[in-house]
Amino acid sequence: MLLVDTARGKQYVHDCCAQAARVGVRPGITLAHARALVGRYITLEAEHQPAEDEKKLQRLARWALRFAPTVAPDPPDGLFLDISGCGPLFGGEYAQVKAIDESLRRLGLPARLATAPTYGAAWALARFGSGRVSSVADHEVRTRLSGLPVEALRLDAKTRAALAEVDICRIGELLDLPRDELAARYGRELLTRLQQALGDVYEALEPVRVEVPLTVTHTFDGPMRSARLIEETVQALLDELLALLAQRGKGAYELLLTFWRVDVGPLREHFRFTQATRAGKHIWSMMQNRLHALRIGHGVEEITLETVRSDDLHSEQTAMWGRDEDGHADAEALGRLVDRLVDRLGDDAVTALAPVESHVPELAFESVAPLAKATVTAPLPRGARRPSILLAQPEAARVIALFPNGPPSWIQWRGEGLEIAAADGPERITLPWWRRDTGAARDYYTVRDQRGRCLWLFRAREGCADGQWFVQGVWG
Amino acid sequence: MLPESLRAIQQRCPVRVATAEALVHGEDGPRLRTGWDEVDAALGSGLPTGLHEWFGAPLEANAGRRAAGVPPFCILLHLARQLLEQSPQAGWTVWVCDGQRPYAPAARGGDTNDGRLLRRSLFVSARDGPTRQWIADTALRCRAVRAVMADGSGFDRAATRRLHLLARAQEKWIWLTRPPGERDTLSAALTRWQVRWHAEPGVGGTVVNPQWKLTLLRCKGVPLETIPDWILEWDHAEGAVRLSTALAGAVGLPSGAPGFAIRRGYAWAQRNSA
Numbered sequence: 001m002l003l004v005d006t007a008r009g010k011q012y013v014h015d016c017c018a019q020a021a022r023v024g025v026r027p028g029i030t031l032a033h034a035r036a037l038v039g040r041y042i043t044l045e046a047e048h049q050p051a052e053d054e055k056k057l058q059r060l061a062r063w064a065l066r067f068a069p070t071v072a073p074d075p076p077d078g079l080f081l082d083i084s085g086c087g088p089l090f091g092g093e094y095a096q097v098k099a100i101d102e103s104l105r106r107l108g109l110p111a112r113l114a115t116a117p118t119y120g121a122a123w124a125l126a127r128f129g130s131g132r133v134s135s136v137a138d139h140e141v142r143t144r145l146s147g148l149p150v151e152a153l154r155l156d157a158k159t160r161a162a163l164a165e166v167d168i169c170r171i172g173e174l175l176d177l178p179r180d181e182l183a184a185r186y187g188r189e190l191l192t193r194l195q196q197a198l199g200d201v202y203e204a205l206e207p208v209r210v211e212v213p214l215t216v217t218h219t220f221d222g223p224m225r226s227a228r229l230i231e232e233t234v235q236a237l238l239d240e241l242l243a244l245l246a247q248r249g250k251g252a253y254e255l256l257l258t259f260w261r262v263d264v265g266p267l268r269e270h271f272r273f274t275q276a277t278r279a280g281k282h283i284w285s286m287m288q289n290r291l292h293a294l295r296i297g298h299g300v301e302e303i304t305l306e307t308v309r310s311d312d313l314h315s316e317q318t319a320m321w322g323r324d325e326d327g328h329a330d331a332e333a334l335g336r337l338v339d340r341l342v343d344r345l346g347d348d349a350v351t352a353l354a355p356v357e358s359h360v361p362e363l364a365f366e367s368v369a370p371l372a373k374a375t376v377t378a379p380l381p382r383g384a385r386r387p388s389i390l391l392a393q394p395e396a397a398r399v400i401a402l403f404p405n406g407p408p409s410w411i412q413w414r415g416e417g418l419e420i421a422a423a424d425g426p427e428r429i430t431l432p433w434w435r436r437d438t439g440a441a442r443d444y445y446t447v448r449d450q451r452g453r454c455l456w457l458f459r460a461r462e463g464c465a466d467g468q469w470f471v472q473g474v475w476g
Numbered sequence: 477m478l479p480e481s482l483r484a485i486q487q488r489c490p491v492r493v494a495t496a497e498a499l500v501h502g503e504d505g506p507r508l509r510t511g512w513d514e515v516d517a518a519l520g521s522g523l524p525t526g527l528h529e530w531f532g533a534p535l536e537a538n539a540g541r542r543a544a545g546v547p548p549f550c551i552l553l554h555l556a557r558q559l560l561e562q563s564p565q566a567g568w569t570v571w572v573c574d575g576q577r578p579y580a581p582a583a584r585g586g587d588t589n590d591g592r593l594l595r596r597s598l599f600v601s602a603r604d605g606p607t608r609q610w611i612a613d614t615a616l617r618c619r620a621v622r623a624v625m626a627d628g629s630g631f632d633r634a635a636t637r638r639l640h641l642l643a644r645a646q647e648k649w650i651w652l653t654r655p656p657g658e659r660d661t662l663s664a665a666l667t668r669w670q671v672r673w674h675a676e677p678g679v680g681g682t683v684v685n686p687q688w689k690l691t692l693l694r695c696k697g698v699p700l701e702t703i704p705d706w707i708l709e710w711d712h713a714e715g716a717v718r719l720s721t722a723l724a725g726a727v728g729l730p731s732g733a734p735g736f737a738i739r740r741g742y743a744w745a746q747r748n749s750a
Contacts (some may be wrong), residue, residue, distance in 0.1 A: 075592055125698070130576055130601065236744065253700065290687070323525040329619070330565070330567075330568075330620035331620070333618050333619045333620040334568055334598075334618060334620035334621070336618070337570075337598075337614065337615060337618040337620065337621065338598070341600055341611065344610075345601075345602060345607070345611075348601075349508055349600060349601045349602065350598065350599075350600050351599050352595075352596075352597065352599065353580040353594060353597070353599065355580070355584070357589075360577075360583075364580065364581060365580035365581070367599075369696060370598055371513065384581070385712045386579060386581035386582050387579055387582060388549035388550045388578055388579055388582040389546065389547070389549060389576060414535065414536050415536070415537055416537055421675060422684045426683040446684045448675065448686070449675075449683060450672045450675060450682045451537060451675060452672075452673030452687060452688075453535070453637065453672050453673050454673075454674030454684060454686035454710075472534065473552055474546055474580065475548060475686035475710060476532060476546035476547055476549050
């Protein structure tokens with residue numbers, strides 16, 4: 001398997017599996033070179049997605065919290081676990097490391113593990129140590145690090161190159177040099193990394209944080225069937241929860257309201273919001289709609305309201321006085337509108353449109369969640385003419401052109417045959433290889449017929465539909 | 477007792493009902509300048525806030541009375557863009573559609589456009605009339621929304637009146653697209669427009685600019701018999717709709733031309749005498 005990076009129009013191997021590495025593939029070579037090396041083997045090529053990697057690493061870090069209270073991701077492919085004092089819970093440090101190793105293997109992630117008194121030393125041994133699982137005692141750090149290459153100190157490429165120039169390859173060689181000279185000649189980073197590995201300076205981690213949901217509960221003395229009292233209880237719980245959120249400077253993205261019923265299972269109602277909010281009136285208006293249609297059966301014994309997702313929401317001053325120039329209040333109002341619409345119509349019914357980097361008309365834009373920030377700004381080809389309505393599917397049309405490959409002069413579409421008064425084109429759009437069901441390319445024409453209708457039609461080229469005409473858009 | 481109750485209701489709901497005078501003289505609330513000088517002049521000084529209806533032409537020539545018309549999205553996109561340019565606060569436009577919505581590159585605009593309209597547009601799909609009406613109603617009440625474009629097929633007079641009064645009270649615009657077969661339906665719309673394809677006879681070749689004939693079917697306070705049809709043309713480069721200059725002499729004149737002043741004068745004379 002090859003993981004591919006695309007940069008400046010060229011594809012490079014970002015990483016590869018062990019089998020590919022065995023035949024000589026290594027990160028950094030071009031994809032063409034790698035293909036030549038793997039030759040007859042069937043390979044799977046996938047685009048490298050750093051953002052996805054980061055997300056997965058965060059997920060793995062949260063999973064690893066079962067082994068240590070402090071876990072920090074070390075992108076792109078590492079985790080730091082602070083296991084100080086946790087050994088006795090697993091029957092000793094060795095058993096703990098073994099448990100981590102086995103759990104990772106079960107997940108299909110064979111890893112190299114190292115325990116050391118410092119994060120720097122653990123990092124160095126996990127990546128450059130001799131064994132798959134290694135452990136270093138407090139007094140052995142200096143000795144064990146001495147034999148490792150300088151790359152084990154997490155140095156940047158510039159510092160590594162500078163050290164290579166003077167033939168310093170091992171950490172032991174660095175340890176023999178006077179430290180004040182190291183900083184002066186190779187920068188502060190080298191000295192800091194060295195001291196961190198040896199435990200002379202403290203190294204702080206950025207651990208993952210697991211959000212503890214805020215929960216408020218009310219238990220009734222017996223089964224409660226009064227809709228009015230249930231409504232009042234929910235309102236009181238909401239006020240309580242909002243006060244807790246305000247104390248923590250947070251707003252809710254998603255709330256879960258659970259009714260524990262007597263005779264049947266619990267009834268759960270989710271409330272999702274476009275923006276983090278603690279606007280009681282807005283949340284209550286959404287809850288009220290659901291409460292009216294509630295099926296409480298023989299009664300409710302307990303009601304729980306909890307936050308599923310929340311985020312920081314600090315009070316911000318957006319304007320000194322007068323108008324809110326940033327439109328902060330507008331964004332909030334729009335968020336509430338979207339919440340109401342989504343609550344009644346569903347997620348798919350309320351969308352915004354964002355550009356996608358594609359020349360294919362039906363792929364040029366995609367529906368995105370409202371208020372999501374656009375990440376791509378794909379320009380239209382200059383001078384491109386696009387209709388105001390794109391048909392759901394290109395519709396076949398009969399067209400007569402006066403000369404081969406020429407513009408259309410007569411069209412029959414939807415049972416009506418008309419002469420073309422004016423035609424502009426062609427604009428050729430080539431399709432990607434996986435979407436060539438109507439040909440490899442399309443020649444688009446903008447035409448106006450005798451009735452004045454302006455249509456956007458294309459002639460398919462080089463494929464099963466070669467030479468056929470389709471109407472795809474209308475100017476309305 | 478009754479007058480007091482009425483006064484109390486009026487104080488609670490300060491809805492300003494447009495009078496014919498106020499509509500034409502542009503004294504009643506904000507106006508949207510359409511960018512078509514002649515049209516603006518005929519309406520006073522642009523489109524007033526409230527409900528406006530647009531009847532699109534059917535795609536097929538032999539379509540029956542019940543056939544759905546093609547929504548005049550080019551014109552509506554142009555108006556929405558004009559609104560964004562003229563508003564001190566950049567508001568949002570909500571498009572309430574029954575399956576058919578403007579194609580995003582057209583909403584984004586031409587070469588000279590920065591795509592602001594598309595970034596500030598929200599698209600909501602709903603099949604049935606009551607849901608579309610509820611969406612339009614909810615959107616009009618949102619302070620971030622400046623205009624609502626909705627598919628108004630099947631809306632009755634009560635629905636249009638409710639939306640119109642709400643839009644007036646909130647000082648917003650609501651544009652309804654309706655099928656041509658609903659022209660006879662009662663409605664509280666301030667203006668009603670018909671959009672038809674336009675083919676200039678004898679003009680052909682390789683330049684294709686979509687053109688439409690715009691007819692004002694109803695406008696409170698404006699004598700329709702003096703209002704000509706206008707020819708509008710789509711400008712690909714700017715993604716805007718312009719008054720067709722080629723036909724200005726025949727059916728419309730650019731603003732400031734002497735003929736226009738005479739015609740307007742005649743229109744007022746007729747209205748006053750009536």
